[in-house]
Structure formats: C-alpha cells, structure tokens
Amino acid sequence: EMDEEDVDERADIYGVGLVLYELLTLHLPTVPRDSDEAMQDHVHRLVEFRLETPDSIRERVPEASAALDRTMNRCLDPDPACRIESAEELASALRGCLQLKQTERALPAKSKPLTWFERWPLWSIVAFTLLPHVAGSVLNISYNKWIVSELNAAQQSTFNWLVLAYNLIIYPACTVGVIRWIVLPALRYRRALEGVGETNVDFDAARRQALRWPRIAAGLASIGWFPGIVFFPLGLQLLSPPVTLEQTRHFCLSISLSGLLAFTYSVVGLQLVALRYFYAQLWDDAEQMHQTARKELGSSRLLNFTSQVLAGSIPLLGAFLFVMGQNQTMDAEHFRVFQYISLGLIVLGFGGFQLAITIGSYITKTIDALTGTDDDSE
Numbered sequence: 001e002m003d004e005e006d007v008d009e010r011a012d013i014y015g016v017g018l019v020l021y022e023l024l025t026l027h028l029p030t031v032p033r034d035s036d037e038a039m040q041d042h043v044h045r046l047v048e049f050r051l052e053t054p055d056s057i058r059e060r061v062p063e064a065s066a067a068l069d070r071t072m073n074r075c076l077d078p079d080p081a082c083r084i085e086s087a088e089e090l091a092s093a094l095r096g097c098l099q100l101k102q103t104e105r106a107l108p109a110k111s112k113p114l115t116w117f118e119r120w121p122l123w124s125i126v127a128f129t130l131l132p133h134v135a136g137s138v139l140n141i142s143y144n145k146w147i148v149s150e151l152n153a154a155q156q157s158t159f160n161w162l163v164l165a166y167n168l169i170i171y172p173a174c175t176v177g178v179i180r181w182i183v184l185p186a187l188r189y190r191r192a193l194e195g196v197g198e199t200n201v202d203f204d205a206a207r208r209q210a211l212r213w214p215r216i217a218a219g220l221a222s223i224g225w226f227p228g229i230v231f232f233p234l235g236l237q238l239l240s241p242p243v244t245l246e247q248t249r250h251f252c253l254s255i256s257l258s259g260l261l262a263f264t265y266s267v268v269g270l271q272l273v274a275l276r277y278f279y280a281q282l283w284d285d286a287e288q289m290h291q292t293a294r295k296e297l298g299s300s301r302l303l304n305f306t307s308q309v310l311a312g313s314i315p316l317l318g319a320f321l322f323v324m325g326q327n328q329t330m331d332a333e334h335f336r337v338f339q340y341i342s343l344g345l346i347v348l349g350f351g352g353f354q355l356a357i358t359i360g361s362y363i364t365k366t367i368d369a370l371t372g373t374d375d376d377s378e
Contacts, residue, residue, distance in 0.1 A: 017075025096286030128269025225259025290372030315349030
C-alpha cells in the first residue's frame, strides 16, 4: 500500500524504461497472461515481477555498453529511491551513453594482444606488474653473479645474507601494496562493470584511482629496487672486508638498470590497461565526458612521454656498461660473460624501447579519443 503522493515522476521513468528496454532488445520485460488465468492471479504475478529488476539488456544485446545497461537498470529498479528521479536526468544519462559510444568508435583499433587484455584485465594487471620485475631480477642476478664471483668467501657470504634480508622485507611489502592498491580495486571495478556484486561504485572516484595505478606501480618499484643501490654496497662495506670502488660501482649500476627496467615497463603496461579498459568504461554520467577527461588525463600524457624516454635510456646504459667494462682488469672467462650480459641488455633494451614506442603511440591515440582531441582538430 502507498499514498497518492508516493507516486511521482519516477513511476513515469519506469514506464519509459520499459519502452526503451523493448526498443533495445525487441523484448518486453513482463509476464504474459495465460489463456485460462484469472485477471486477479495475473495481476498478482505482475506485482511479483514488478519487485524484481529485469534481466540485463546485455544478455540480449551483448554489444550494448555497460553505461547503457546501468541506465536501464536505474530506470527499472524496483525501489523508487534507487531510480533515476527525473526525465532531465534520464535524458542526460542517455546523451552520456551516446557520447561513450561515439568515443568508443574513435578509440584506436584493438590488436589481438589488446583483445586479450580486455578479456582478462585482472590477469593483464598482474602480468604487467610482475613480469617486468621478473625480467629485472633475471638481469640483476646474472650481472651480480659475475660481480660476486670476484668477491672473496667472506664477502660472498655477507652478500647472500644481505640478499635474504632485503628480499624478506621488500617482496612481502610490495606484494601487499600491489594487492591492496591495484588488484583489489581492479577486481571491484571489474565486477561493477559486469553488474556483479557491489553496484554503488563511485565511478568518478574509480576513474581517478585507475589513473593512479601506474604511479603506484612506479612508487612500489622505486621502493623495491632503488634502496638496494645504498643497502648492498654499504652492507658489504660494514659487515665484510671492504669491496673495491669498481665493484661498488658495478653493484650500483646493476641495481639501477634492473630497477629502471622494472619501473618503466610496469608503468607502460599498467597505463595501457588502466586507460584502454577501465578508464574508458568507468563512466556513469558521460554527457560532459571530453571536458572531464581533459582535466583528468592532463598528467597521463606526461607520464606516457616520460616512460618512453626511460625505455630509451635502458639500451644506452647497457652500451655505457659495455664500454666501461673494456677498461676492467678481469680474466678472459669473466670478461666474456660480462660482454654477453651487456650485449644482451643492449639488444633487449632496443627491442623493449620499440615496444614502448608502439604502446606509447597507442596510449596517445587513446587519450586523444577520450578527450575528443581528434574532433577538435577536425
């Protein structure tokens, strides 16, 4: 039971929602009357149906956007308090859905890897966060193995203990940070976009948080790698027979290079997923999408450019290591290993730089589409 004043414009919004639902899906979300069913029984069934939200339009029209699906759900919510309140608000939401659709068409075409990223965004985040650090660790272990072979037994023992202590602190701390500030929010937003689980997500805040993921990854990479530049040489100096200046320099360079590799490519990968999948879809009211995106994506261009510059510095540092090693006094076997490591770093660095340029160009085109820059230039 309800009073007359409880029936307001939101009841009309429900009726408009039914019409829009049928136009979009060619299906009217109601219960048909059986031929032998009494009118009173049919009305009771209609009331029961009225207390449930109809099926998602994406079940019948998979290409419908998540924003349009949310708009329909808000029109047809059984609870009037959760429903769109006015025709003006509904018109604004529908104009936003149109803006999103137009922007989606302006986004650069997806290659096969990008299709995989969109299908598995959470695994993509984990991969982009983890794999650059694995590559950095492989480089660091290979390079340090060459350096450590030059140390005496006491220095090698101290180095092994320092590695154990450092990793026991840094790896758990950084892993918790990745899960807490990147993976769990991404899981929550992914479920919200699919209409599963929590639905009262603040999409404006979610977009801004997704844009922070590359910066969080950069911060965690810095915390995980760069303190080692001081920790290992200083620990060796204090806890063992002092190492030479050349050995200290090589330790610093190996950690710097490994950390730079992990830092750069985790940022590049996370920015791609954050922008192309999450940011492009996390819109509730997109009527002023381009204007809002211009404000929110101002620093993303700078981050993209900085990442490409850092990617280009990796092979240059590898070349510097190679030249520096020519002046070192070492036996032929160690010198050959050093050459392989340095040359491998140069070759892989140039390959990675080319990949960073390709992804960076794609990110630039994505930002242009999201901000309407291409439309303005036309």
